[in-house]
Amino acid sequence: MVDAVPEPEEGVAPASPPRVDAGGLLPVAGLLGRLLRTGLAGASLPVLLGVVVAQVAGAAIALALIGDGGYIVNGQPRPSSVSSGLVVGLCAVLVALLAVQVFAASAVSVISAGLLLGRPVSARAALGRVARRAVALAVVGAGLLLLSAGIVVAYAVAWSASGFRLVGLVVALAGVLLLGWLLLVPAVVVLEDAGPRRALVRTWEIVRLRRTRTSWHLGVFAVAVPVLVGWGLGEAARLAGGALSMVLGAAAFAVAGMVAVLMQGAAPAIIALDGWYSASAEGKDQRRPMEPQVTAGMLPPSPAPRRTRPVVAGGLLVAAVALPGLLLQGLLTLNPFGMPSVTDHVVKAVSAQSWLLVTGGDRPLVFAPRLARYSVHACTDQPCTRTRQVGGDRFLQPWMDAAELPDGSVAVAAWLDGKDESLRLVRCDGHSCPTLQNAPPLRSNPPLTSGLARHLWVSVAPSGPGVAVAAVDRNKAAGGSIDLHLLKCERLPCASPVTAGVVTVPSNAEEGLWAHPLAVATGRGGRPVAAFQDLARGDLYFAACTTTSCPATATRLVSGGTGGAPSDEFSSARDGGVSVVVPPDDRPLIAYRDGHTGTARLLRCRTPACPAADPIGLGDAGSRFAPSMALGPDGLPVIATYGPSGHAVTVIACRTADCARRTTSRIAANRGTPGPMDLAVGRNGRPRVLWYGRSPGADGFRLHLTTCRHARCDAG
Numbered sequence: 001m002v003d004a005v006p007e008p009e010e011g012v013a014p015a016s017p018p019r020v021d022a023g024g025l026l027p028v029a030g031l032l033g034r035l036l037r038t039g040l041a042g043a044s045l046p047v048l049l050g051v052v053v054a055q056v057a058g059a060a061i062a063l064a065l066i067g068d069g070g071y072i073v074n075g076q077p078r079p080s081s082v083s084s085g086l087v088v089g090l091c092a093v094l095v096a097l098l099a100v101q102v103f104a105a106s107a108v109s110v111i112s113a114g115l116l117l118g119r120p121v122s123a124r125a126a127l128g129r130v131a132r133r134a135v136a137l138a139v140v141g142a143g144l145l146l147l148s149a150g151i152v153v154a155y156a157v158a159w160s161a162s163g164f165r166l167v168g169l170v171v172a173l174a175g176v177l178l179l180g181w182l183l184l185v186p187a188v189v190v191l192e193d194a195g196p197r198r199a200l201v202r203t204w205e206i207v208r209l210r211r212t213r214t215s216w217h218l219g220v221f222a223v224a225v226p227v228l229v230g231w232g233l234g235e236a237a238r239l240a241g242g243a244l245s246m247v248l249g250a251a252a253f254a255v256a257g258m259v260a261v262l263m264q265g266a267a268p269a270i271i272a273l274d275g276w277y278s279a280s281a282e283g284k285d286q287r288r289p290m291e292p293q294v295t296a297g298m299l300p301p302s303p304a305p306r307r308t309r310p311v312v313a314g315g316l317l318v319a320a321v322a323l324p325g326l327l328l329q330g331l332l333t334l335n336p337f338g339m340p341s342v343t344d345h346v347v348k349a350v351s352a353q354s355w356l357l358v359t360g361g362d363r364p365l366v367f368a369p370r371l372a373r374y375s376v377h378a379c380t381d382q383p384c385t386r387t388r389q390v391g392g393d394r395f396l397q398p399w400m401d402a403a404e405l406p407d408g409s410v411a412v413a414a415w416l417d418g419k420d421e422s423l424r425l426v427r428c429d430g431h432s433c434p435t436l437q438n439a440p441p442l443r444s445n446p447p448l449t450s451g452l453a454r455h456l457w458v459s460v461a462p463s464g465p466g467v468a469v470a471a472v473d474r475n476k477a478a479g480g481s482i483d484l485h486l487l488k489c490e491r492l493p494c495a496s497p498v499t500a501g502v503v504t505v506p507s508n509a510e511e512g513l514w515a516h517p518l519a520v521a522t523g524r525g526g527r528p529v530a531a532f533q534d535l536a537r538g539d540l541y542f543a544a545c546t547t548t549s550c551p552a553t554a555t556r557l558v559s560g561g562t563g564g565a566p567s568d569e570f571s572s573a574r575d576g577g578v579s580v581v582v583p584p585d586d587r588p589l590i591a592y593r594d595g596h597t598g599t600a601r602l603l604r605c606r607t608p609a610c611p612a613a614d615p616i617g618l619g620d621a622g623s624r625f626a627p628s629m630a631l632g633p634d635g636l637p638v639i640a641t642y643g644p645s646g647h648a649v650t651v652i653a654c655r656t657a658d659c660a661r662r663t664t665s666r667i668a669a670n671r672g673t674p675g676p677m678d679l680a681v682g683r684n685g686r687p688r689v690l691w692y693g694r695s696p697g698a699d700g701f702r703l704h705l706t707t708c709r710h711a712r713c714d715a716g
Contacts (some may be wrong), residue, residue: 017117018291023276026225028217031270033264035040035112042264043115045125047107050257055257058093059250061336063088063328069423070453071339071667072332073706076246079568079694080648080666087510095145101261102141103188108265109187110299116273117296125302129190139196140185147182147186151175152337180215181207183222186267191290193298205288206272211280211654214271221267230256246332247325249588254324260643340651340665341709346702347690354703356680356690357404364680364688364705365390365428367402372417374400374408375435383707387627391433403430403467404680411467411492413460423458425473427492440495441485443471444683457518463526467488470520470530472505482507484543485527486520487548500528501550503543507534516577516626519590523582530554531580531587534660538595540578540603544582544588544610557590557613573688577626584635585657600641601629604658616659618652632687634710640679647674649691653712665713668706671697685711702710 022028041048050707063070065079065086079086099140107126113123130137151172159168189199207214215694235251240248262536275289334340347354347366364384366377375392379385393414400414410428414436415421422441425526426434446594459470469487485501517533529544532554540558543550578592588610618639627641637659638651649668657659667689675692683687688707694700 017119017296019275019292020116020273021276023278024273025217025220028203028221028267028270029681030114032221035115035266036262038115040108040112040115040262042392043111043120044108044123044262044265045110047104047127048401051100051104051257051261052254052321052324054097055254058097058328059092059324059328060331062090063331064247066339067337069666070337070339071665072335073338073344073668073697074245075329075332076341077339078330078669080669081643096661098145101128101143101257101264101355102461104261105264105268105585106133106190108184109269109669111192112266112269113273113295114299114302116269117299119296119299119371121299121302121711125300129193129300130360133135133189133193133195136189136194136196138201140189140199143252144182145180151179168169170696176219177212177215180219180223180571180676181211182311183218184214184268184272185265187272191269191295191298193274195288204207206453206476209277217271218267222264225263226256226260228670229259232332242488249331250328251312255320277637281630293333305610310451316646321648335715338715340581340713340715342667342706342713344668344704345383345385347377347379347385347705348706353569354690354692355402355680355690356436356678356705357402358680358682358688365404366690366703367410368411369400369414369436373666374412374414376402376412376428378431379705390431391428393433393436399457401457401459403462404510405462405467406465411462413442413458413467413469413471415458423469425460425469425489425492425494431545439493439585442469442489442494442497443473457516459518459520459530461520461522461528463488463522463528464490467492467494468522468528469529470518470525472518472532481505482532484518484530484532484554486530486543486545488526488528500545501543503530503550503554505534505535505541505554507532507539507541519578521580521582521588522584523588523703529580529582529588529610531578531588531592533578533592535595537538540592542580542588542590542605542610542613544608549692556593557610557612579629579639581629581631581637583631583637587657588689589629589637591627596673600639602629602637602639602659614658616675618659625674625676628677628689630679630681631685633683633685638679638681638687638712640677640691640707642674642677647672647691647693649677649693650705651679651687651689651708651713653714655712663712663714665708667708667713668704669674670694671698672701687711687713 022031066077067078069081070077094199094525107130108130110121110126113125154175155168155172158171159165161206185203187198188194190204192202194202202532206241233255234249237245237248237252273290273295335677356365357365363382364379366387368375368377373392373394375388376390378390379387402410402412404410411425412421412428412433413425415423416436422444424436424439426436426439427441457472462466467489471485472482483504484503484505487497488500489497515535520528520530522528527545539556542557543554578590580590582588582590586608588605592601594601600618602616602618604616605613627639629639632638636654641650643666645671648666649670651667653663653667655663670693672694677689677691680688686707686708692701692703695704
């Protein structure tokens with residue numbers, strides 16, 4: 001039987017406190033509901049508001065700890081790397097929030113006991129009792145934290161040893177049933193004004209002959225209910241996406257925190273005061289429950305608490321729920337910590353090695369080559385939350401390229417497969433791509449008799465209204481060499497390309513399926529320049545043409561033999577590649593990957609002809625795959641690469657022509673082996689990076705498009 005909770009008159013304490021009987025889950029739930037209806041939330045309002053303030057302060061401190069080492073993705077802050085200092089700091093914040101939770105729940109236990117026993121206690125008096133026993137509660141809270149950690153470890157060990165998650169859950173449930181009654185200790189500390197040792201002994205006496213039932217009840221109401229409420233609200237907030245998801249998530253966290261405080265305070269008070277025993281306990285003298293008369297006398301003296309009007313209480317609770325999200329969103333908008341802000345979305349393309357193209361409308365296109373075919377995917381919006389396929393072709397050799405043109409269309413070049421190994425070029429738009437087989441050939445040679453493909457790589461770049469094309473094939477006459485053909489098409493379709501020149505490059509031309517060792521760009525007057533990296537030796541060659549002719553041989557700017565034999569980790573031919581741009585000063589810049597160390601490097605030509613180049617250090621930038629480079633609207637280079645540790649996706653935005661001054665920003669975390677990447681800069685100056693990897697929490701590798709919200713990927 002469950003006795004009714006009386007409605008006490010203000011300032012009047014009953015002579016005989018009512019008996020509390022709660023023999024099962026439903027009676028406990030009934031008493032919890034009755035406490036809420038008789039003003040528990042209103043009486044505990046100052047405690048709940050204090051919890052929300054602590055949550056906001058904890059979130060602000062966590063943001064400060066992340067600071068310059070973090071970034072904001074889709075409106076939510078994340079650390080780009082995890083250091084020992086960050087872990088210690090975040091753990092300290094978590095422990096402080098847990099301490100606030102224990103203190104607040106203990107205060108609610110006092111308030112709940114006062115309502116149950118007909119002797120209302122104000123929030124101020126309850127907090128005074130908590131402050132008096134703060135040390136004891138801190139000791140008990142630390143013990144409960146260690147106990148919880150032990151149950152989690154037991155769950156993980158059982159799961160790992162058996163290989164079945166269900167076994168781990170059974171072990172964790174057994175631990176809760178055996179030790180869950182210890183959650184009653186904080187309530188006993190404040191209700192009987194006891195120290196930690198005395199409270200532990202007294203709790204053992206209270207739960208005698210009903211220990212498993214107590215653990216079960218506390219596990220349901222003090223643990224399961226708050227967890228389910230927090231999980232459900234968090235999942236609902238996550239569906240909103242973006243900055244709204246963070247605001248709703250903070251509100252959900254605040255609601256879950258308040259529910260947890262009420263449940264973890266009221267349920268232990270009900271169970272501690274419970275005078276009900278099962279029939280099997282009849283005649284046994286070990287029972288020592290809390291006596292209502294004694295417990296009522298031990299409650300802290302308190303003037304009659306003022307009743308908070310429901311409208312006022314409701315308004316304060318709504319404000320407490322909305323305030324954390326709004327404050328955090330304002331803090332992220334002001335961004336006093338200087339964190340880069342980006343959007344990140346998974347692109348549903350069919351190839352890890354894909355090129356990113358930004359057309360005139362500033363909406364990205366993804367060009368995805370795949371063995372003997374390619375496809376073009378148009379993003380339906382600038383962040384690329386959704387894509388649709390707008391073109392594609394097949395019966396091609398794996399090496400192909402694409403580039404955006406000034407009119408917003410895209411040029412696609414590829415070698416055809418089969419007997420007719422010819423180079424073709426077509427123009428695509430945001431709606432369709434013509435078939436390469438129907439385009440006129442730019443070059444056509446018979447295949448080599450050795451069975452190797454004569455044609456290897458191709459690269460394209462805009463040249464005024466037309467296209468510049470660089471194509472590589474093996475030199476049949478000169479063993480160990482390749483021919484680099486530089487072509488120009490004034491318009492598309494290109495039936496009569498202009499041959500700017502043929503440059504011989506000494507190379508074994510090792511093939512890498514994901515490699516892109518050839519790059520072409522145009523300088524002043526539309527003159528083509530090209531860079532080529534020997535994937536086998538690591539040599540880097542460069543050919544700079546005039547407006548009328550090209551040199552007979554390419555200049556070797558980097559010798560791959562100076563660094564010793566390439567390491568096994570960084571010698572893979574599939575990882576190599578170069579990018580070349582020509583800034584307004586007409587001195588080309590080449591970004592490439594060092595085959596010995598995997599480091600991203602940058603060269604700046606001393607003159608437009610580039611007989612020699614100066615290396616530019618990029619700090620500790622490293623890359624498993626080749627870096628990608630493009631020019632921003634200011635004519636300065638922007639480079640995308642992977643960080644040397646943790647493989648973070650990193651953008652380096654040069655602020656001067658020689659990149660002596662630059663901004664380095666980590667914009668995404670990659671938890672797997674780094675994959676191919678590509679960079680494009682739109683007309684608004686915002687860099688976009690297309691990269692293949694595994695983001696934190698993801699179950700596999702995906703193709704990501706990360707877009708910076710500000711030029712140079714800085715804080716704005």
